[in-house]
Amino acid sequence: MLTGCSSQDDAPPEKKSIRVLMVDNPQMLELKKLTAEHFTKRTGIKVSFTTLPENEVRKEVHSDFATQSGRYDVATISNFETRDFAAHGWLRPLDSFITRDRSFDQSDILLPMQLSLSGADGKVYAEPFYGESSFLMYRKDVFEDLGLKMPKKPTWGQVAELAERADRPEKGMSGICLRGQPGWGEMTAPLTTVVNTFGGTWFDKNWNAKLTDPAFADAAQFYVDLVRDHGEDAPEKAGYAGCLRNMKRGKSAMWYDATAGAGPLEADGSPVKGKIGYVPAPIEETSSSGWLYTWAWGIQKASKQPRSAWEFMSWASSKEYEELVGREIGWANVPAGKRQSTFKQPAYKEAAGAFDDATEKAILEADPRKPGVQKRPTLGIQFVGIPEFTGLGDSVSQELSAAIKGEQSVGSALRKSQLEAQRIGAKYKRR
Known part of the structure; x- marks a missing residue:
C-alpha cells in the first residue's frame, strides 16, 4: 500500500520529509506517537508535526493554504472547509493517487464521507481520519426505574415529554442535556439539526435568509424552551464537554449530541458504562436528522512533496492503521466512523458493541445534499458550507444563548x- 504512489509518471524525486499541521485531539496525538516507528521506519519519510487547538488550527490552515506558502504539506481540515478550499484551488485533487493506490480501498470509505469531502467538480479533495454523526443517548436504568420507554425512532415531541418526566431536580438530574454554549461548533450544531427536521433552513436555494420563517422560529423556540425547562444547570455555559461530564456523573437522563460521545461513556472506568441506550437523532418532518462531521487530511496545492504526503495520508486513514491502534492502544481508541469494514471488525464490535450499530446507521443516513425538506444552496447538515457561517453561527448562538438566560x-x-x-x-446572490 505504501508504495502504491511512489512513481507517478516522470515527476521529479521528492524529499523524504513532509510537514503536517493537525488538531491536537487525543486520537491525533496517538497518531503522532505511532508515526516514527510504524510509518517512517518503513517508508523513510520523516514527518514533522505541528499540533494546535481546534480554533487555532483552523486559522493557521486557512492562512497557510490561502497564501499557498507551502509551509505545510498536509493539514487536518473538516468537511466544513473542504469544498470551499477546493473551489479556491488550495487543495490538490486526490483522484490520481486513489487510482494508483488500490489497496487504500476508496470504496470502503462510507459514502456520506466521500460526498462531504468532494468538490463541486466531483473530485476527491480530502480523506477522513475519523467521522461522526449525532444520536440520542439515554440512561436505560433511569428510564426503567421511572417506567419510561424510549421509542426506537423518537420525535422531538416525544423527547420533550420524556425529558419532563425524567427531570428530577431534587435528585440533581436534568431530563436532558443540550448544548447552550455559544459557538457555531457548539450550540449551533445541534440546533441546526432541529431546525432541519422542523422544516426550516438558514437559506433557501436562492440564498434568501430564512431565520424568521415560522419553521426556523418554531425550532429555535422549541430548543430554547426544552433546555430552559428540563435541561442542565446554567445551559448557556454547557457545550459538548460539559454535557459529557453531566452524563458520566449521572446528572442528565438524556443527551443529544455527537456519536463520538459514546466512546467515553462506555470506556473502562466510566461510572455509566453499560447503562446507556442509543437511538437515532430525533425527527419531526424528515426521516433522519443526524449531522455529519469528519476531521480529514488534505494536501496543500503548493506542496512540493505530494506523493510523500499521499503516502502518509493513505497510511493514516487506512485499515492497517486502525488495526495498529487496536493492537497497540485498544480498539475503543480506533479513529472509526469512516470505513464500512471497521464496523464489521470483530475486535472493534466487541469494544464498541454498545453503540457501533447506532453510530454506523447514523452516519449512513446522514445526507449532506439533502438535510431538510427543501433544496439548499450548498452542502452541509449542521452548518452552511460557506466561510461566513463561522461568524454567523457564532453570533446567532450568542443571541439565542441570551434568550436561554x-x-x-x-x-x-x-x-x-x-x-x-x-x-x-x-x-x-450577486455571484
Whole structure:
C-alpha cells in the first residue's frame, strides 16, 4: 500500500520529509506517537508535526493554504472547509493517487464521507481520519426505574415529554442535556439539526435568509424552551464537554449530541458504562436528522512533496492503521466512523458493541445534499458550507444563548440574526 504512489509518471524525486499541521485531539496525538516507528521506519519519510487547538488550527490552515506558502504539506481540515478550499484551488485533487493506490480501498470509505469531502467538480479533495454523526443517548436504568420507554425512532415531541418526566431536580438530574454554549461548533450544531427536521433552513436555494420563517422560529423556540425547562444547570455555559461530564456523573437522563460521545461513556472506568441506550437523532418532518462531521487530511496545492504526503495520508486513514491502534492502544481508541469494514471488525464490535450499530446507521443516513425538506444552496447538515457561517453561527448562538438566560425573546434574537444572514445571502446572490 505504501508504495502504491511512489512513481507517478516522470515527476521529479521528492524529499523524504513532509510537514503536517493537525488538531491536537487525543486520537491525533496517538497518531503522532505511532508515526516514527510504524510509518517512517518503513517508508523513510520523516514527518514533522505541528499540533494546535481546534480554533487555532483552523486559522493557521486557512492562512497557510490561502497564501499557498507551502509551509505545510498536509493539514487536518473538516468537511466544513473542504469544498470551499477546493473551489479556491488550495487543495490538490486526490483522484490520481486513489487510482494508483488500490489497496487504500476508496470504496470502503462510507459514502456520506466521500460526498462531504468532494468538490463541486466531483473530485476527491480530502480523506477522513475519523467521522461522526449525532444520536440520542439515554440512561436505560433511569428510564426503567421511572417506567419510561424510549421509542426506537423518537420525535422531538416525544423527547420533550420524556425529558419532563425524567427531570428530577431534587435528585440533581436534568431530563436532558443540550448544548447552550455559544459557538457555531457548539450550540449551533445541534440546533441546526432541529431546525432541519422542523422544516426550516438558514437559506433557501436562492440564498434568501430564512431565520424568521415560522419553521426556523418554531425550532429555535422549541430548543430554547426544552433546555430552559428540563435541561442542565446554567445551559448557556454547557457545550459538548460539559454535557459529557453531566452524563458520566449521572446528572442528565438524556443527551443529544455527537456519536463520538459514546466512546467515553462506555470506556473502562466510566461510572455509566453499560447503562446507556442509543437511538437515532430525533425527527419531526424528515426521516433522519443526524449531522455529519469528519476531521480529514488534505494536501496543500503548493506542496512540493505530494506523493510523500499521499503516502502518509493513505497510511493514516487506512485499515492497517486502525488495526495498529487496536493492537497497540485498544480498539475503543480506533479513529472509526469512516470505513464500512471497521464496523464489521470483530475486535472493534466487541469494544464498541454498545453503540457501533447506532453510530454506523447514523452516519449512513446522514445526507449532506439533502438535510431538510427543501433544496439548499450548498452542502452541509449542521452548518452552511460557506466561510461566513463561522461568524454567523457564532453570533446567532450568542443571541439565542441570551434568550436561554431570559435576557431577550427568541423572536428578538432571530430578528437581529436575520439582518446579518440577509447581508451574507445578498453577497452570494450577486455571484
